[in-house]
Each structure stands twice: as C-alpha cells, then as structure tokens.
Amino acid sequence: MSEDPRTRMLAGAVDLMSRGGLPAASMRDLARHSGTPLGSTYHYFPGGKRQLALEAVRFADDQLRSWLGRSLEQGPVAGLREFLAVWRQILIDSDFEAGCPVLSVAVTEPRAEEAVSATRDAFVHWCELLSGSLREHGTPADTAEALALLIVTSVEGSIAMCRVEGSPRALDVIARTLEELTENALAQCTLTRTLDS
C-alpha cells in the first residue's frame, strides 16, 4: 500500500490503462487514484505522459514475466495455467472492468509512440518465455513458436471478450483447448524421442 510514490503511480497507471486504454488514464485521475499529488507527476516523470505510458507498459511486462518465468520452472502446462489464472483473477477482481493493460495500449495508441513498441516487446517476451519452455521440453522450434503465439494471441483476445461478456467463459473454454494442444505437443515430442532412442 505504501511503496514509494513513483512505483505507486506506475501501478496505478497500469490499472487505469487496463480499464480503458491510455486515454482513460488521465494525469488527474492517476494522481487521485494513486494517492500522489498532480504536481509531483512531472517530478517523477519529466517526460510527461509519454514517459509514464512507456514505463507503465514495461512495468506490467516485467511483472507478468516474473510470474510467468517462475511458474514455467514447473513445465509449460504449469506456465500456461499461471498465464491464464493471472488474467482470470484480474478480470474477476475488477468485476470485469479491467483487462490487459498491454493490449489496451497496443490498440489505443498511434503506432509511432514509444509505448507501442514496448507493447510489442511485451508480447514477444511472453511468446519467447512460453516457446522457450516448450523447446526445453523437446517440442520442435517451429511448433513451439506457433503454439506460443496461439496461446498469447488467443488469451489476449479472450480477455477482451470476457470483459465485454462480464464472464470468464471465453478464457475457461480456450484454457481447455490450449492445455490439450500443449500436452499434445509435449506428448508428440516424447514419442519422437522414444522412437529415436
């Protein structure tokens, strides 16, 4: 609750962004929402809203990468489950008013903004974490990449769909399919390895 103001502002910006994209995260709302004075904003973020948006996206990216990386130590399926569980919790905790902050910025901002390239980095990071874990467990590189991309994109789409439906249905339905596909990719590789030996 009482971290340093700068971190509080970043976390607040992530939360506001996840509810309506960057336009919904006004400097005044952000100051009120994070319990910091409006005047301080430009003390911590001299670059103004652009810098704040950029750092907020990276903040959300780092946070999810940390969660995802830790749970991937227990294998790709555990990582997938964590990936899904995190977003499901965010949806439910916010009564389906919040979604993925990275997607919100990706959709909302003009493509030239630095914050947008940070969203691309975030998506790529998540894909690489997942596909890397799949490859470590024997999945061929192209299959791993395709499956990781399918996971990230369908989860992002599902988050938005859940938000407008006011229900975690979409996320739960694709969860089953994605788990099957992942287990399938892993089983196929163990089969291959068995045949090779």
Add this chain to the structure above:
Amino acid sequence: MSEDPRTRMLAGAVDLMSRGGLPAASMRDLARHSGTPLGSTYHYFPGGKRQLALEAVRFADDQLRSWLGRSLEQGPVAGLREFLAVWRQILIDSDFEAGCPVLSVAVTEPRAEEAVSATRDAFVHWCELLSGSLREHGTPADTAEALALLIVTSVEGSIAMCRVEGSPRALDVIARTLEELTENALAQCTLTRTLDS
C-alpha cells in the same frame, strides 16, 4: 465514395475507431474524415456520440458477418481463410495503423456503455457463424464451439499484435495452426461417420 452522408459517417467512424478506439474518433475528426459538416452529426445521430458508437459497431459487425457468411457457404476452411484475409487486408491497406474496430471499442469503453454490448454481440455472432458451419459439416457441438472461440479470440489478439509489430507475421503464423486444427476437426468427424456406417 458518395453514398448518403449517414453511411459515410458510420464508415468513417469505423475507420477512426479501428485506429485508436472510440476516444480517437472525435466528432470533429469524424466530420472532416467523412466529408460531412460537424453540425449535421447531431441531425443524423440525435443520441450523440453514444448512438454513433453503437451504430458504428453494429455497422462493422454486419459488414463482417456478410462477408463471413458468404464465404462460409464454401465450407469452414474457406470461411476461416476469408476471416483471416479480411483483417490482413485491413492491416496492410492502412500500413498497420488500423486494427479491429470492434476490439478497439471493447477495450476502450467502460463496460456499461451500450456500444460495448454491441461488441459482445459481434464477437458472439462471428463465433456462431463459424461454429455453425463446423457443426453443419459434422463437427460435434462442443468441439465446434471451442474451435470457433479459439479462432475468433486468437485472430483478434493477432490483429493487435500485427499492428504493433508492423507485420502480418502473427496472423500468418496462427493461420496455419488454425487451418490444421479446423481440417483436423473436420477429418475426425468424417472418420467417426465412416465408423458409424
């Protein structure tokens, strides 16, 4: 180019929305963009921006449903290809500045707005069109629904990802996977029917 002003405004609103969500579609920009006077906006849309947003989402929904429905007459795979091709074209024609207008509104707007429930309707419509075609070709209902949901969500996520990447890569990669999954679902059902007879 010279349809009635009301339709021009709706099409213009869809285009602006697809580039940065509803906040990016200001009434002034829309008037300029669609070649209609600002004062006329409230003549055609007395409900103001809310009504315009609602109708614009339905407009985009109807348009895609028409395209999708027509191509689905040639089977689920043809429909899937059309679904992907439409978005790919929009991305490329706009130099990756435009995405899915429905997703933009879904992410941008507070959940209480009527326009948001129109986005939910759109997503549901597309899922139903796809899953309906799959069922018509013998796929079991639950499999059809899960696959259709996976298609719509992953395509939506991919559109956003392509936009920030400035490349159709994501869409092309998931296209292959989705086609395989669809053909698999169809093959499995014909196999089942063969065994039954």
Add this chain to the structure above:
DNA sequence: TTCGTCATATGACGACCGTTATAACCCTAG
C-alpha cells in the same frame, strides 16, 4: 412567389485534457 422543411454551416458553451509556473512544505546538513 411564399412558405416550411430538411440539410449545411458557424460559433459558442462548459468541462476536461496535458502541461507548467509558482508557492508552501518537510527534513536533513551545517
């Protein structure tokens, strides 16, 4: 022609935006 209706044009209103300047405050160093 005169009127009335539909469409276009213009300008203004209050509200909020991002941003900045400036004044008050706290707290540690000397």
Add this chain to the structure above:
DNA sequence: CTAGGGTTATAACGGTCGTCATATGACGAA
C-alpha cells in the same frame, strides 16, 4: 537555529472534447 534542496500543493495556461443554439442555404408544396 538556520539554510537549502527535494517534495507537495494550488492555480492557471492553451487546446480539444462533446454538445447545442442559431443562422444560412436548398428546394419542393401551396
């Protein structure tokens, strides 16, 4: 205690937003 830099508070700037009132034009009906 005093001095001074880092932080907080307040007010204001120009600009854009959605919205509306009003004025001007087009044009068929009486």
